[in-house]
Amino acid sequence: MSTQKASTNGIVITLHDIHKTFGEHEILKGISLEVHQGEVLAILGSSGSGKTTLLRCINALEIPASGTVSIDGQKIDYSQKHSRQDVLHLRRKTAMVFQSYNLFRNKTALQNVMEGLHVVQKKSRDEARQEARKALADVGLSEFEDRYPVQLSGGQQQRVSIARALALKPSVILFDEPTSALDPELVSDVNEAITAVAKTGVTMIIVTHEIGFARRVASQVVFVDQGRILERGTPEEVIDHPKEPRVQAFISKLSYK
Amino acid sequence: MPTHVLQSVLPGLLQQVPTTLLYWFVPSAIALLLGTLLCIVRVGQHRVLYWACTVFISFFRGTPGIVQIYIIFFGLPKLFWAVHVDIDGWPAGAYFIIATSLNLSCFVCEVLKGGYLGVDHGQIEAGKSIGFGRFQNFFRVIAPQTLQISILNLKNLEIDVLKDTSVAYTIGAMEILGYANRVISNQFGVGQLWILGVAAIIYFILCALLELGFTAASHHMERHGRRS
Ligand SMILES: Nc1ncnc2c1ncn2[C@@H]1O[C@H](COP(=O)(O)OP(=O)(O)OP(=O)(O)O)[C@@H](O)[C@H]1O
Ligand SMILES: [Mg+2]
Numbered sequence: 001m002s003t004q005k006a007s008t009n010g011i012v013i014t015l016h017d018i019h020k021t022f023g024e025h026e027i028l029k030g031i032s033l034e035v036h037q038g039e040v041l042a043i044l045g046s047s048g049s050g051k052t053t054l055l056r057c058i059n060a061l062e063i064p065a066s067g068t069v070s071i072d073g074q075k076i077d078y079s080q081k082h083s084r085q086d087v088l089h090l091r092r093k094t095a096m097v098f099q100s101y102n103l104f105r106n107k108t109a110l111q112n113v114m115e116g117l118h119v120v121q122k123k124s125r126d127e128a129r130q131e132a133r134k135a136l137a138d139v140g141l142s143e144f145e146d147r148y149p150v151q152l153s154g155g156q157q158q159r160v161s162i163a164r165a166l167a168l169k170p171s172v173i174l175f176d177e178p179t180s181a182l183d184p185e186l187v188s189d190v191n192e193a194i195t196a197v198a199k200t201g202v203t204m205i206i207v208t209h210e211i212g213f214a215r216r217v218a219s220q221v222v223f224v225d226q227g228r229i230l231e232r233g234t235p236e237e238v239i240d241h242p243k244e245p246r247v248q249a250f251i252s253k254l255s256y257k
Numbered sequence: 258m259p260t261h262v263l264q265s266v267l268p269g270l271l272q273q274v275p276t277t278l279l280y281w282f283v284p285s286a287i288a289l290l291l292g293t294l295l296c297i298v299r300v301g302q303h304r305v306l307y308w309a310c311t312v313f314i315s316f317f318r319g320t321p322g323i324v325q326i327y328i329i330f331f332g333l334p335k336l337f338w339a340v341h342v343d344i345d346g347w348p349a350g351a352y353f354i355i356a357t358s359l360n361l362s363c364f365v366c367e368v369l370k371g372g373y374l375g376v377d378h379g380q381i382e383a384g385k386s387i388g389f390g391r392f393q394n395f396f397r398v399i400a401p402q403t404l405q406i407s408i409l410n411l412k413n414l415e416i417d418v419l420k421d422t423s424v425a426y427t428i429g430a431m432e433i434l435g436y437a438n439r440v441i442s443n444q445f446g447v448g449q450l451w452i453l454g455v456a457a458i459i460y461f462i463l464c465a466l467l468e469l470g471f472t473a474a475s476h477h478m479e480r481h482g483r484r485s
Contacts (some may be wrong), residue, residue, distance in 0.1 A: 061382060088390055096386035102379035106401060106481050116387035119397060148481035161383075168387060 012037050012171050012203050018057055018067035018078075020050075020227075027053050028064070029227040035172065035220070038201040042214035042235070045224035046250055051207040054224065055174050058205065059094040060087045072171035092120065095165035096174045099181050101157040103149040109136060109160045110145035116168050135167035136160070139193045155186030159193050166197055173197070175206040179213075191217075211254045215239050223247045262448035263455060266440050270433055270452075270459060277432045277463070280350065280422040284357035285415060291358065292365025293400075299370050310366075317363040322356070323424055329356040330428045349430035357418065364414050372407030373399065405478040412471035416464050423460070433459055 013035040020028040027050045035041050043051050056062040058069060066079040071093040076082045095116075103112050113132035117123045123131070136145055139159040149157050158178055165173045178194065179187040191213050198204055198217050208214050214221060214235065221238040223231040231244045242248045298310045317325065330352040337344045376399060384394040404411075426435030437456040441449050 059386060061385060084391070088388065091385065092388040094386070095388075096383075098379060098383065098386075100379055102377075102383035102386075104380055104383065104398065105377070106405065106478070108481075115397070116389075119393055120388040150482060164387065 010037050011035070012039075012072050013058070013205075014068070014070045015058065016068045018054070018069070019065045020053055020057055020062060021065050027227050028057065031067070031224075031227075031229055033222060033229065033232070035203060035205060038203055039219045040198050040203075040217050041205045041220045041222065042218035043205065043207045043222055043224055044209075044211070044214060044238070044250070049224045050227045051224050052176050055096075055176050055205065055207055058172075059091050059096055059174060061091075061096075063087075093171040094174055095168045095170040095172075097158070097161050097165050097176070097178050099177045101149070101154070101161045101181075103157055103161055103164070105149045108146050108148055109141060109152065109163075112149075112160055113164045113167050116164065121168070132163070132167055135163040138166060138196065139163045140189075153186060154182045155189045158182065158190045162190070162193050162197065166202070172203045172205060175204065175208070177207055177209060180209060209254065211239055211251060223250070262451050266437070266448075266452050267455060269436055269440065270456060273431065273433045273436045274459065274463070276350070277419075277422045280353060280357070280425055280430070280432055281415075281419045283354050284361050285418060287354075287358040288361035288365045291362035292369055295362060295366035296369040296373060299366060300373055314363040314366060317360045318367070322360050322421065323427065325360055326353060326356040326424065326428060329359075349428045350425060350432075352428060353422075353425040353430050357421070361414065361418055365411070368407050368410040368414060369403055371410070372403040372405075375406045376402045401478075405475075408471065408475040408478060412468065412475070415471070416467055419464055419467055420460060 011034050013033075015034075016032050018028050018031040019026065031054055033041070043054065045051050053062055057064045058071070060069075060076070064078045068075060068077045068079075069090065070076070071090060074086075074090045074093050076086050076090055103109075104115065107115065110129065110132055113135050114125075114128040117128035117131055118125060121128075133142070133145065136142055139162050141156060141159055141163065144152060144156060144160075147156075149160070152160065158181075162173075162178070175194065179190050182190060187210075191210075194204075194206070195217050206214070206217070218235050221233065221235050222229050223238055223242070223244070225246055231238055231242060231247045238247065239251060242251055295310050295314065298306045299314075301307065330349070333352060333355070334344050334347075380398055380402065381394060384398040389397060422432055423434035425432050426438060429435075431439075433456050437452050441452055
């Protein structure tokens, strides 16, 4: 299962036997996976299979019922007591790009990106501004730094949110269907931005329905089905030559679109 | 127009403006703080606190303000007396401020709660996702956005509070209306309507200024909502 990249780089993220229930329903039924430094993991799966929930369990926006998450030396075993501080430390190893961008709407593009640098990482305003400008340049939005979110297109907003995540230099960036809320003609800009970020060696986990994009950007693919990982491997293995019938059906259905 | 009536009474009325503003400002400041705390409890998970606050709020929202003022004015000294503290020396205005603060806190709480429920949950999650702690998320995301959504309702509350400072004279606290009434009775009613009219104009001007202030503030808060 380990890719070539993986053998040269250390493990950044380990999930072990993650379970999550909402009320009566067990949504995640024991998920384990590892992501190496610089790797891009794509999570595929049909709607309702638990992909978003899995992603949110990684940065503790949802608290798993049991299992361990460890990111770059920060570890929480959810079967045991853990404090708010533990959660915060773990979460600060990550950054997230949401489906609906979730930019702070009362702040400009630049302020959105500066916020975490200044408030969380305690950098001076000048330093934060400098780094935020660089992140905005990386996603091609230098001219838009003084715009408020409402003054930006969906694709631009999503790129600001990628810059906001990128600027924090987290151990991993989590993407939840970053282009699914966008008009089709804006998708490629955002995908290009993500690809560019991936090339800089940032570790990423991306939930996506875009097989073609996953194929291009991912070094590892997992297919989630009803709260379990049904198949995992390289894009060639999972997307081009899936073994499980359910994965085959899913891939062929999407590829015809 | 009997200008001599005005000349004799206007300076005195104007002298009371600071008191009226004090009776407005102190309760407003206290209510912003207390109302926020009540609101945090009302949207929070703690059952016992939740019900305690709910009872407190329904009392103050469900009884006339003037009754509350009387209850505090007559009841509070007795309460303190029971624990051997003598507060008979307190000025009437202090009771008015206490009663108004408690009353206003409950209304501010409900306004803020409405605002909080209107805050886009995604922004709160975005705050968490970039590593904000609870207090950082509160002060950087939740509070400003709640305030922005609530500002027009707060304005209406505050204008009411400013006008209702005139009720303070019923327990003998001196302010614009109280002073006007005293002059009127000293003069056995001569020029009554003129004096009340001038008082009304002073209230009107104060309310207009408050309105302008709030409009400017809400305009400032909504600058990011405009597309150009
Ligand atoms: N907060 C919640 N409370 C209750 N049930 C939830 C909650 N969040 C998710 N679920 C349920 O968990 C299941 C998995 O949801 P999830 O959002 O993780 O799926 P998904 O794989 O991301 O789907 P999609 O591709 O449609 O985004 C669904 O059945 C959903 O209804
Ligand atoms: Mg989802």
